[in-house]
Amino acid sequence: MSDESIPAARAPGERLQTTDDTVSDDPATGSAATDERGAATGRRRGRGVVLGIAVAAIAAVIAAPLGALAVSDAQSSADAALDTARGSTGSAGSATAGGASEPADDLDGVELHIAPTLDTTITPGAPLAVNVEIENSTAEALAAGTVRLTRAAGPIDGTAELDAWLGTGGDGNAAPADDGVQLLEAESRAVAAGSTALVSFTVPANALGDADDGPVLGLGAEILVDGMLVASTGEAFATSTAPAPDPTSLAIVYPLTVPASATGIFTAEQLEQWTAPLGLLDRQLDAIAGKQVAVGIDPRIIASIRALGSAAPVTATEWLARLGTLTNEIFPLAYADADVALQAQLDLPGLLTPTTFSDLLDPAAFADVEPPPADPNAETPTPTPTAPATGDATPEPTDPSDPAGELPTTEELLAWPYTRTDIAWPADDSIATGDLGYLDAAGLTTAIVAAGNVEPIDGRVDAASAIEGSTAVVADSRLTAALRAASAASTETEWRAAAGQLLAGLAIGAQSGDPTTMLATFDRGASASSDRVADTIDEIAGNPWAVPAGLSDAIGAPPVARTLVDEPEDDQRRAAAERMLAVEVEVTEFATVLEDPRLLTGPVRRDLLALLDVAWLDDPVAWNTAVNTWLTARRTTLESVSVVPSSSVLVVARESPLPTTVLNALPFPATVIVSADPSNGRLIVEDSVEVTVGAESRSNVQVPIAAGVGRGEVTLAVSLSSPTGVQVGETVNIEANVQADWEGLGATILAIAVALFFGFGIWRNIRRRRRQRAEAAAEGSETTDDATRDDSEQPEPEASDAAERSTESAAPESAAPDSGHPEPEASDPEASDPADELDAPASESRND
Structure with missing residues (x-):
């Protein structure tokens, strides 16, 4: 850190120059305390640095008119004072009255604020009562x-002189300040x-000289x-006599939002707290109601109240009214005030919006909902949760999943x-090349x-601009900085200092000769x-140098x-998004395991938009923590439906089910398809199984x-998928020991043996029957031949005699005692043996 020396005309109190960055932040507490602190905090510094500090300290002592310190004590005094300076800062964007820049470290330091005791302007020719406030934000x-x-x-x-005194250029960069005159x-x-x-001063009227003859007086x-x-600091205040030939038309934009949050919807408790008397939203509405201020509102606030229906707090419905x-x-901001420049730089197909609120809506809270007015000329009703205000003549189509159209649509x-x-x-200074075209x-x-996103232009110009072929309105850096400083002031003196600087800028602008919006x-x-x-806002409206204007007026100017x-956004922020x-x-793909995927996708989209809130830019550390928490929660969701790992299984049967356990940690029933893929052909998976697992439970599934x-060993890769084919969870490998092949082989051998045994028996029986029939047929043939020869020698008998002889000739065949092969009785089942039928034609032919 290097501080500029105060000019000699500003003595006593020369500023110490140093480049040492390792000095303690302890403040000086006197000579004795300085010696003690110097001994306690004296580190080993480089010899050159110590020598430089000593020389600078000696120079400061010599230059001081009171000559308070001896050369022998210069080192310890310099260390103590430097410790104090290192732990303190001046006001951001300010400078010492003598032209030296403020201390560089403005994070945790000391700030000064100057303002008239009772007003935001200065009256020339009158004694001036001034307060200087010392704010110590160090530890x-x-x-x-x-x-x-x-x-x-x-x-x-002029604006150049104003910027020089305040220590800022027109583009917000540091600039040399004017040399000042010490008053008191x-x-x-x-x-x-x-x-x-607080330190108070009363400045005699004649002490200001001609400094208050112009429109603005600078105090330091x-x-x-x-x-x-x-x-050190420098402030500027308009004089009450400053003319206003060309007052500035000033349009002001205010964001009606809430602090950064990781949730995309607000609870009833939050809304009740914020909308109660003196609550955050209640005070914001009071501050802007009826004033010439354009309001950008976060639609999340409106949707959060309406989604509660009749369960919304009374204070919330009254606030909405x-x-x-x-x-x-x-005009609407993006939902949850999500960063539109970041979305443009991510090259998304379109700006992100909420997809649904159906997961929040309780039908009981909308039992008495009245439809929106159908008359396009009818006056828009006062917005309530049960009768949303809308300028459309015809209500939007009802969400198909809403029963009978009773629930409001997104x-x-x-x-x-x-x-x-x-x-x-x-967000300020976040627009990159091409972003405006994307938004168009x-x-x-x-x-x-923001002014930092465009090249500065000398002089006073309208806010209406044409940038890369797109329409834009550019905020003035000087007025915006003062406006924001005033709105964030924590003390009355700090507020008067910031408001005075805002009026000073307007007073100078009113004399430029060109009316500007x-x-x-x-x-x-x-x-x-x-x-x-x-x-x-009231202070601006009550001065002669500005005329309140609307946002449309600023947009419509030439x-x-x-x-x-x-100025693209930070690479780390884009990567996280x-x-x-x-x-x-x-998550959207995974949500297909649910009958209504919106139960998951709706909250995820809303919370994602909340994490893209512009307000997070003020605290990147907290944002990174919130993003990591959100990512962890989503990973948990993706792993909430899974196959439970199990021990190896023994397969000893030809067909047997594979027992599988499916876990569902979601608060909703989930439907999945269980599939198994064997590592080799020892196992065959016959089919997949679809199962619905209850909320926060597990289910046993039998995969055939x-x-x-x-x-031998087989590895079964068991996996889950949604009904639409999206893989769910991780694949789990289950080892299987297959010992089922002996059963099929043994059954086959046994079947063959039984078939051979019975087949051989049948074959032997057929051969025996054929042999018996052949022998019987041979004996019968000989008897028949003898009888035939006898009959041929005698005269031919009558037909009845022939029949009788046929009967008598058959009797010996069926009962011949000496044939050696007795014939079975007519009732014997073997009489219908196929072998007999096969032999029958041969016997009959021989008998014939």
Whole structure:
């Protein structure tokens, strides 16, 4: 850190120059305390650094008119004073009255605020009562010191002089300050850590010289401890006699939002707290109601109240009704004020919006819902949770999943009679090349752009701009910075200092000769105080140098061509957003295990939008923590339906089911398809099984498998998928020991043996029967031949005699005692043996 020396004309109190970055932050507490602290904090510094500090300290002592310190004590005093300076800062964007820059470290330090005791302007020719406030935001007490009050050397009547005195250029960069004139000096008491102290001055009228002859008077202050400069600041105030030939038309935009949150919907408890009297939303509405201020509102607030239906707190419904009566210009921010510039740089197909609120809606809370008015000319009703205000003549189609149209649709929950819906408000200094064209394509054809996102232009220009072929309104850096500082002021002196600087800028602008419509915006973070917002707006409206204007007036002014400064968002922020979007896609696919996937996809999208809130930019550490928490929760969701790993199974049967356990940790029933894939052909999976597992439970599933060829180890890869074919969870490997092949082989051998045994028996029986029939047939043939020969020698008998002889000739065949092969009886089952039928034709032919 290197501090510039105060000019000799500003003595006593030369500023110490040093480049040492390892000095302690302890404040000086006097000579004795300095010696003790120097001994306690004396580190080993480089010889060159120590020598430089000693030389600078000696120079400071020599230059001081009081010559308070000896050369032998210079080193310890320099260390103590430098410790104090290292732990303190001046006001951001300010400078010492003498032209030295503020201390570089402005995170945890000491700040000074200067303001008239009772007003935000200065009356020339009258004694001036001034307060200098010392704010110690360090962790150490600030020792007693000396406060000096200074003024600008002459009147400030131009923006260049104003910026020089305040220590800022027109683009917000540091610039040399004008040399000031010391007015008064007073002692300050010690200031405890985290506390403030006030030092008052009364400046005689003749002490200002001609400095108050112009439209703006510059005042400065600095505090020294043990002769070392701790902090300094410069402020500017309009004089009450400043003319206003061309007052500035000033449009102001205010964000009606809540602090950054990781949830995409608000609970009834939160809404009741915020909308109660003196609650956050109640105070915000009070601050802007009826004032010439354009309001950008987070639709999440409206949807959160309406989604509760009749269960919404009374204070919330009353607040929503009051919002409906506002006469301000109102336009919607992105849902949850999600960063539209970041979405443009991620090259998404379109800006993200909520997909559904159906997971929140309780039919019992909407039993008495009345439909929106059908008359397009009818006056828009006061918005309530049960009768959403909408400018549309015909209500939007009802969500198909809502029974009989009783529940409001997503469009109805978000609808509001906005003044304009074509406004995009990206975060400050976050727009990259091409982003405005992306927003145009998304329907947001006019963007509110911070001054740091465009090249500065000398002079006073309208807010209306043309950037990369797109319409935009550019906020003025000087007015916006003062407006935000005033709204975030924690003390009355700090507020008067910031409001005075805002009026000073307007007073100078009113003398430029050109009536101009300019724009200033409040901060999107949680730093603004609604009380200060109202006071600041009233202070602007009550001065002659500004005329309140609407946002439409600023947009409609002749545009000025501006050049965009390419300022893409941080790479780490974009990478984190890409991870969240990728996980959301996985959750959307996974949600197909549910009968209604919106039960999962709706909350995930809303919470994702909440994490893209612009307000998170003020606290990147907290944002990273919230993002990691969200990603972890989503991974848990993706793993909530899974196969429970099991031990190996023994397969000893030809067909047997594979026992599988499916776990569902979701609060909703899940339907999955269980599949198994064997590693080899020893097992065959016959089919997959679809099963519905109850909420937060597990279910046993039997997957049919069959033994293939061989025996041994088989690995079954068991996996789950949704009914639409999306893989769910991780694949689980289950080892199976197949010992089922002996059963099939044994059964086959046994069947063959039985078939051979019975076949051989039948074959033997057939052969025996044939042999018997052949022998019987042979004997019968011989008898028949003898009888035939006898009959041929005698005369032919009558037909009856022939029949009788045939009967007699057959009797010996069936009962011949000496044949050696007795014939079975007619009732013998073997008489119908197929072998007999096969032999029958041969016997008959022989008998014939």
